[in-house]
Amino acid sequence: MQVIIFTDLDGSLLNHADYSFTEAMPALARIKSSGIPLIMTTSKTRREVESLQLEMGVWEPFIVENGGGVFFPSGYRRLSIGDGQQRDGYALVALGTGYSRVREFLGKASGRFHLRGFGDMAPAEIAERTGLPIDRAALAKEREFTEPFILLRPDEIGPLSGMAEAEGFAVTRGGRFHHLMGNKQDKGKAVRMVRDIFRRNSGTALTTIGLGDSENDLAMLAQVDVPVLIPRPGKGHLDVRLPGMILANKTGAKGWNDVVQKLLNEQSGTPWEQDHQREDL
Ligand SMILES: [Mg+2]
Numbered sequence: 570m571q572v573i574i575f576t577d578l579d580g581s582l583l584n585h586a587d588y589s590f591t592e593a594m595p596a597l598a599r600i601k602s603s604g605i606p607l608i609m610t611t612s613k614t615r616r617e618v619e620s621l622q623l624e625m626g627v628w629e630p631f632i633v634e635n636g637g638g639v640f641f642p643s644g645y646r647r648l649s650i651g652d653g654q655q656r657d658g659y660a661l662v663a664l665g666t667g668y669s670r671v672r673e674f675l676g677k678a679s680g681r682f683h684l685r686g687f688g689d690m691a692p693a694e695i696a697e698r699t700g701l702p703i704d705r706a707a708l709a710k711e712r713e714f715t716e717p718f719i720l721l722r723p724d725e726i727g728p729l730s731g732m733a734e735a736e737g738f739a740v741t742r743g744g745r746f747h748h749l750m751g752n753k754q755d756k757g758k759a760v761r762m763v764r765d766i767f768r769r770n771s772g773t774a775l776t777t778i779g780l781g782d783s784e785n786d787l788a789m790l791a792q793v794d795v796p797v798l799i800p801r802p803g804k805g806h807l808d809v810r811l812p813g814m815i816l817a818n819k820t821g822a823k824g825w826n827d828v829v830q831k832l833l834n835e836q837s838g839t840p841w842e843q844d845h846q847r848e849d850l
Pocket residue numbers: 577578579580581743744781782783
């Protein structure tokens with residue numbers, strides 16, 4: 570039995586307020602030394618994930634923009650990906666709609682609803698709304714599939730979602746923003762695709778663990794063997810329960826660390842091979 574971990578970032582592996590992962594470092598070190606694939610599964614962009622992976626010393630496939638794109642580094646564990654397209658050193662499987670189409674819809678919707686997307690904001694405004702440093706805020710604007718937005722009148726969410734649905738889009742909610750995306754994508758579909766690629770290539774049984782804190786994580790949590798719900802600061806756990814769900818006791822990186830450590834203590838069996846490290850680092 571081999572383990573794969575899928576994880577949300579903001580509010581899960583990273584603290585909601587300060588984006589720190591320091592308190593998750595003990596569990597991260599164990600994951601890395603055991604060669605366990607840690608698949609970041611996030612609403613963030615590819616550029617943001619690349620920057621975080623470098624900081625954490627992680628080199629693994631990842632899922633960006635709420636399942637819009639699945640990126641496998643070229644040559645990763647010698648896996649055969651199937652029908653991915655090659656892009657910038659990755660095999661990419663795109664489940665999402667192109668960003669220009671998403672922006673086009675948002676432009677139309679802004680005639681009826683009071684909303685502002687990342688494409689309407691300068692990096693300074695995104696930095697202010699998120700608490701991200703300005704260079705990270707700029708990376709958050711480099712979008713490929715989806716658009717985070719704020720709704721200035723919260724009661725418009727129903728009619729806006731209806732209009733989105735009628736035109737082939739969907740709206741979901743993360744820790745800070747609503748997200749507009751194509752209706753063929755979500756974190757769950759992307760997780761299933763990654764799991765199936767590992768399964769096809771390894772031929773052994775896999776246990777999947779998933780960790781998240783928000784509504785946009787539910788499709789991911791529904792796809793994994795061990796769903797873990799992280800509480801949100803001041804708001805507690807999302808009011809959803811799935812079979813076998815583990816509720817973390819603490820918010821953010823600390824809660825993430827404690828649950829992962831406990832699950833790894835309970836795991837035994839086939840270790841992963843240690844042959845997939847990036848050679849140019
Ligand atoms: Mg989150």
